[in-house]
Amino acid sequence: MTRFSRWILAAGLFPAFLALPAPPLAGALDPGRYVVLENGLRVFLYEKRDLPLVHVVTGFDLGSKNETGETNGFVHLLEHAILFRGSGDRAGLRRHGAYFNGSTGQDLAVFEISLPSAHAGFALRSQKDILFGFDLDPRELEAEKEVVLEELGEMEDDPDRAAADRVLREIFAGHPYGRSVYGDRGVIAAATAEGLLAFHRRFFTADNAAMAVVGDFETGEMERLVREVFGDLPRAGHAAAALPMAVPLGKDSVVRLEKDVTEGTLYLAFPAPDYNHPDRYAMRVLVEALGRGINPLLSARLRSERDTVQRVSMSYLEFRYGGAAVVAVKAVPSDLAAVERTALSVLKRAGSENYSKKDFLDPVAEMAAFDFLESAKNQIRFSSGQAEESGLQLAGSFVRHMLLNTREKPGRYLDEIGRIGSGDLRRTAARYFGRADHVVVTVAPRRGGPK
Numbered sequence: 429m430t431r432f433s434r435w436i437l438a439a440g441l442f443p444a445f446l447a448l449p450a451p452p453l454a455g456a457l458d459p460g461r462y463v464v465l466e467n468g469l470r471v472f473l474y475e476k477r478d479l480p481l482v483h484v485v486t487g488f489d490l491g492s493k494n495e496t497g498e499t500n501g502f503v504h505l506l507e508h509a510i511l512f513r514g515s516g517d518r519a520g521l522r523r524h525g526a527y528f529n530g531s532t533g534q535d536l537a538v539f540e541i542s543l544p545s546a547h548a549g550f551a552l553r554s555q556k557d558i559l560f561g562f563d564l565d566p567r568e569l570e571a572e573k574e575v576v577l578e579e580l581g582e583m584e585d586d587p588d589r590a591a592a593d594r595v596l597r598e599i600f601a602g603h604p605y606g607r608s609v610y611g612d613r614g615v616i617a618a619a620t621a622e623g624l625l626a627f628h629r630r631f632f633t634a635d636n637a638a639m640a641v642v643g644d645f646e647t648g649e650m651e652r653l654v655r656e657v658f659g660d661l662p663r664a665g666h667a668a669a670a671l672p673m674a675v676p677l678g679k680d681s682v683v684r685l686e687k688d689v690t691e692g693t694l695y696l697a698f699p700a701p702d703y704n705h706p707d708r709y710a711m712r713v714l715v716e717a718l719g720r721g722i723n724p725l726l727s728a729r730l731r732s733e734r735d736t737v738q739r740v741s742m743s744y745l746e747f748r749y750g751g752a753a754v755v756a757v758k759a760v761p762s763d764l765a766a767v768e769r770t771a772l773s774v775l776k777r778a779g780s781e782n783y784s785k786k787d788f789l790d791p792v793a794e795m796a797a798f799d800f801l802e803s804a805k806n807q808i809r810f811s812s813g814q815a816e817e818s819g820l821q822l823a824g825s826f827v828r829h830m831l832l833n834t835r836e837k838p839g840r841y842l843d844e845i846g847r848i849g850s851g852d853l854r855r856t857a858a859r860y861f862g863r864a865d866h867v868v869v870t871v872a873p874r875r876g877g878p879k
Contacts, residue, residue, distance in 0.1 A: 460826075461647050465655060467663040468635025472826045473650050474642045476819050482545040482643035485823035486555050487538040489668060489831050490631040492611075493604040493749065501611020502627045505576050505619055507532045510539065512575075513568040516558035524550055527820075534596075534605045535748050536831055537631075542820055545644040552657040555639075560661055562628055566621040573616055580610050587687040587871045591695055596745075598681045598867040599697040599752045603674045633664035640826035642819040673702065674750025677865040686874040691738070692761030694768055696775070697867040698860050700744055700751035703832045708746055709844040710856040715744040715753060716804035717783055717853065718775075725781065725800055726755070729774045734767050736760035748832045753860060761872050768868060779858030784850040801850050808845055 460474035495502055507530050521528050526543040539559060541551050583589045593608050600606040639658075641650055676699045701707040718726040719742020727740035738758040745752045755775070759767045784801040788794040815821045829838075 470638040487827035501616040638830035640823040642823040736763040775861040
């Protein structure tokens with residue numbers, strides 16, 4: 429068991445949230461079996477027999493969106509305590525060769541375990557004991573608080589991680605998503621075991637959770653085992669908070685962060701469709717065409733106009749109550765202002781770009797053109813196929829969908845991606861990137877040199 433990497437942490441040159449693959453099967457819970465236990469626990473079972481492993485992922489409808497000013501950081505702290513300090517058979521996890529990890533974000537708290545399928549029963553019982561039977565010694569909490577506060581300090585000192593955190597706080601300013609997933613230093617320092625356990629009891633209930641089991645098993649037998657292990661959990665009558673949808677800023681937000689760096693980084697963020705919005709599929713393809721994939725259009729345009737640009741990346745974050753499209757550009761610090769103007773101009777022109785070969789009437793031009801649309805869709809299909817190969821990622825995708833989806837008939841993710849046309853990309857670009865309100869965060873060398 430190792431200290432986890434939060435989804436917002438830096439991965440190489442850019443924060444990890446700028447390199448996430450498309451969700452593998454979001455919107456499709458078949459083939460498999462979906463059941464809801466009498467206590468409200470949602471369960472999806474999916475046989476994947478290529479390896480003798482079983483993966484159990486349990487998620488809770490709990491993220492920084494559910495915190496207040498008095499509890500900002502409780503989800504982060506609770507995650508640490510559950511993974512490394514709480515009750516449960518930790519020695520048994522090691523003895524069975526289990527991988528046990530967790531992550532938290534704006535919407536969800538997710539915990540996962542993988543181990544040989546012969547020990548599937550142990551995996552289920554461990555998840556139940558550790559997650560639902562959680563207890564905590566005050567002395568253990570004090571030790572973990574030091575770890576969390578140290579992690580918070582590391583984030584603040586890291587240019588990319590600090591910028592990523594600031595981007596999300598700015599784009600969702602005034603909304604619960606605007607709270608940092610890392611938490612508030614004062615709140616974490618003052619947290620008590622009694623307060624954290626009360627917070628746990630409020631949200632870690634069967635009717636506020638979803639679980640996916642993926643791996644080498646027979647579905648009927650696994651359903652029987654799940655019901656046997658989790659069926660006696662009480663139904664708590666949990667009522668999900670009625671949160672507002674995130675609304676556009678209404679004005680630009682410009683932030684400059686001075687750090688001990690030699691390179692400059694520009695972040696541009698725009699309000700984008702939420703997880704259940706019909707535009708999410710077009711936005712996913714658009715972001716792939718503009719800032720990801722084999723030949724991203726935004727990167728090509730920026731590099732052709734600004735030779736100081738070193739690297740360009742783009743990502744689309746889709747949450748339950750809102751979304752964000754984020755561009756990151758590495759460039760020479762003295763040219764960041766010009767790169768910003770150029771990037772905004774290119775994004776505004778994205779509403780009139782030719783993304784498909786079919787957009788060209790001239791056969792010669794059609795033959796010579798690069799098909800950004802098909803390339804983007806193929807890259808999404810490839811990423812989805814890669815994710816499907818991982819039982820753990822597949823289980824995580826199922827859990828995320830069960831907890832975030834509110835549509836009666838969402839359709840299969842890749843089918844919806846396949847229906848997107850060039851006109852959809854232009855309309856989506858005009859709707860979201862043609863806006864006057866956006867977030868700009870620049871990371872530049874400290875004036876006067878490093879501390």
